[in-house]
Amino acid sequence: MSVTHAPQTADVLARQDPELAEILLGELHRQSSTLQLIAAENFCSPAVLAALGSPLANKYAEGYPGARHHGGCEIVDVAERLAVDRAKSVFGAEHANVQSHSGSSAVLAAYAALLRPGDTVLALGLPYGGHLTHGSPANFSGRWFDFVPYGVDAETGLIDHDQVRALARTHRPKAIVCGSIAYPRHIDYAFFREVADEVGAYLIADAAHPIGLVAGGAAPSPVPYADVVCATTHKVLRGPRGGMILCGSELAERVDRAVFPFTQGGAQMHTIAAKAVAFGEAATPAFAAYAHQVVANARILAAALADEGLVVTTGGTDTHLVTADPAPLGADGRTARGRLAAAGMVLDCCALPHADTRGLRLGTAAVTTQGMAEKEMERIAALLAGVVRGEVESVRAREEVRDLVGGFPPYPA
Numbered sequence: 001m002s003v004t005h006a007p008q009t010a011d012v013l014a015r016q017d018p019e020l021a022e023i024l025l026g027e028l029h030r031q032s033s034t035l036q037l038i039a040a041e042n043f044c045s046p047a048v049l050a051a052l053g054s055p056l057a058n059k060y061a062e063g064y065p066g067a068r069h070h071g072g073c074e075i076v077d078v079a080e081r082l083a084v085d086r087a088k089s090v091f092g093a094e095h096a097n098v099q100s101h102s103g104s105s106a107v108l109a110a111y112a113a114l115l116r117p118g119d120t121v122l123a124l125g126l127p128y129g130g131h132l133t134h135g136s137p138a139n140f141s142g143r144w145f146d147f148v149p150y151g152v153d154a155e156t157g158l159i160d161h162d163q164v165r166a167l168a169r170t171h172r173p174k175a176i177v178c179g180s181i182a183y184p185r186h187i188d189y190a191f192f193r194e195v196a197d198e199v200g201a202y203l204i205a206d207a208a209h210p211i212g213l214v215a216g217g218a219a220p221s222p223v224p225y226a227d228v229v230c231a232t233t234h235k236v237l238r239g240p241r242g243g244m245i246l247c248g249s250e251l252a253e254r255v256d257r258a259v260f261p262f263t264q265g266g267a268q269m270h271t272i273a274a275k276a277v278a279f280g281e282a283a284t285p286a287f288a289a290y291a292h293q294v295v296a297n298a299r300i301l302a303a304a305l306a307d308e309g310l311v312v313t314t315g316g317t318d319t320h321l322v323t324a325d326p327a328p329l330g331a332d333g334r335t336a337r338g339r340l341a342a343a344g345m346v347l348d349c350c351a352l353p354h355a356d357t358r359g360l361r362l363g364t365a366a367v368t369t370q371g372m373a374e375k376e377m378e379r380i381a382a383l384l385a386g387v388v389r390g391e392v393e394s395v396r397a398r399e400e401v402r403d404l405v406g407g408f409p410p411y412p413a
Contacts, residue, residue, distance in 0.1 A: 032409055034344040035380065035401050039209065039321050039363025040181075042238045043370065043410040044274070045281060051274035052240055062266045064256060076269040083272050086279035087244060090215050093223050095252035098275050099259050099267045100243030103208040103232035107133040108140065109245060110228045111175075113258035114202045117144045119174040122167055122201070124159070125149030127351045129182035129323075131206060148173065152183075154354045157314040159183070161191055168199045178222075179206025179230075182350040182361050184302075184317035186210075189225035196227075205229045208243075210319055212236025212365070215282040216291020219319060227251060236294060236320050236365045238287075239278025240271050290368060294320045297364040300374045304381030313352065313359070320368075323350055325359045329388045333358035336388045343387045343397035345380075370408035379404060 014021040031043070056076060062069040065077035080098065087096035100106035115121070121141075123134035128151045132139040135147025148171045150164045168176065178192045189205065196203040205222035211231035213219035222229050229246040233239035247255050260267070281287055295318070302322045306312045311325040326336040333349040337360065340347060350361035367376065383400055386392035392400075 028411075032411070033402055033405060034346055035405060036366040036410075037345060037347040037362045037364075037380075039348065039361055039365070040232075040235050041363070042234060042236065042365045044234070044238055044240060044278065046411065047277050047281070048238075048240055048274045051277050052270055054270050054273060056273050057268075057270035059269045060266050061269050063260065076267075076272075079269060079273045079276060080267070083276035083279060086276055086283065087246070090279050090282050091211075091221065091223050091229075091246055093229070093246035094249040095247050095255070097245040097247075097255055097259050098233075098242075098272050099264065100230075100245060101264060101268065101271075102241070103206075103230065103243045104131075104133050105259075105264065106230040106232075106243035106245050107131075107204075107206060109255065109258040109263050110204050110230050111141065111145065112262050113251065113254040114204070114228065115145060115174055118146060120146045120148060120171050121175045121177060122148050122150060122164070122171065122173040123177035124180050124183070125151050128152045128353045129180035129351070131179070131181050131208070134177055134179075134206070152353045157353055158185060159187070161188070164192070165195050165198075168195050168201065172199050173201050175202040175204055177204045177206055178226075179204075179208065181209060182313075182321065182323050184298075184319055184321040184323055185314055186220055186318045187222070189220060189222045193225040202227045206231075208232040209235055209321065212238060212282070213291050213295065213319060215279075216288045216294075218288075218291040218295050228255065233275050233278055235363075236291065237278060237282060238290075238365070238369060239282075240274035242268070242271050242275060244275065293373065294364050294368045297368050297373065297377050298322055301362065301364060301377040301381055304378045305384070308381055308385035310360075310385065320363045320365050322362045322364075323352070323359055324362070325352055325355070325357070326388050327357060329385060330390070331388050333360055336360055339387050339390075339394070340384060342394040343383075343392070344401035345384060345387065345397075366410075367408070370405070370410050372408055376404065376408075 059076050060070045083098045084096045124130040133141045135142045153160050176196045203226045205226035210219045214221045233242045298317045302312050302316045309328045313323040348361040349358045352359040387397050
């Protein structure tokens with residue numbers, strides 16, 4: 001298997017910089033021989049990789065199509081317009097900005113478009129699955145704005161809607177953020193829209209995780225409800241690493257100016273072209289089938305983990321995410337993650353609501369891209385539990401992992 005999508009490119013790199021070529025080959029081997037269960041990761045297509053490695057990487061393109069600060073942008077303007085049109089079509093949005101370098105960059109631009117330093121913002125608290133950009137004191141959001149956190153019900157693990165409404169009425173925030181990096185259930189966007197309207201707040205949906213499911217019709221869309229939707233183009237959407245913003249036409253100019261020139265410089269045209277490829281792929285029946293299989297796999301995985309003794313947050317999942325407490329198996333989240341990493345099973349830790357310990361966060365996007373289905377999810381759950389309990393030593397577990405992933409190569413030769 002070649003180190004990149006194009007054998008000639010791999011050959012050039014191997015001749016010119018064999019040291020780096022070996023590093024790339026090593027990463028390809030790691031991805032191909034271990035289980036990728038990180039919820040924020042996926043395998044983008046060879047076509048996406050081809051766009052990322054294209055000559056568009058050479059072009060400086062500050063500004064927007066038809067209004068660039070550099071000459072020679074005639075071709076890249078076409079690429080960006082294509083990405084914008086495809087994003088608008090896939091998500092049913094009036095406006096799309098595809099220049100954000102990351103999900104965090106998209107959120108920063110959304111805040112810049114709608115808020116001023118010191119404004120009050122209501123968002124899911126970090127201990128309950130909120131993102132760093134939702135008010136962490138280590139992040140720009142927590143330093144520049146007054147965040148009020150809402151949480152989840154201690155028994156069900158579901159967002160506490162009564163608390164959200166009460167906090168909104170008390171604090172009268174300028175904006176309400178709905179979205180999470182570790183909440184496995186669908187978000188009730190209509191409810192958040194109702195509360196935002198009641199207190200005169202903007203509604204910002206941070207849909208970085210579910211946006212790929214939205215594209216495939218496997219999750220409800222925030223677009224009809226939110227003033228601004230921030231998202232990533234990797235994760236379930238299976239595109240290049242980057243961000244995007246969706247909004248109505250009335251906020252289009254404010255959002256665009258918040259991205260450039262306020263928070264970013266030149267657009268990464270090779271990445272924007274790769275986003276266009278991903279949006280095109282997301283509009284196909286094959287992607288819709290994939291998105292629904294991602295959810296089916298996650299539900300089977302969650303149920304199987306519960307059968308093995310882990311405590312699954314909210315009792316299951318509606319999305320690609322599964323969060324679980326491994327404590328009943330005799331290990332906290334960090335210890336379990338270390339044991340699993342040694343066994344070739346790559347996943348994350350996350351905060352557990354109303355708990356002092358950390359749990360495990362898993363996702364089914366990447367393994368579904370590889371072609372795995374319900375039977376493999378049950379096998380993964382059994383192996384995971386055996387490793388965490390200490391019943392399956394890492395050497396034997398690695399052999400089983402290699403056997404499993406060997407039948408589902410991410411990039412078949």
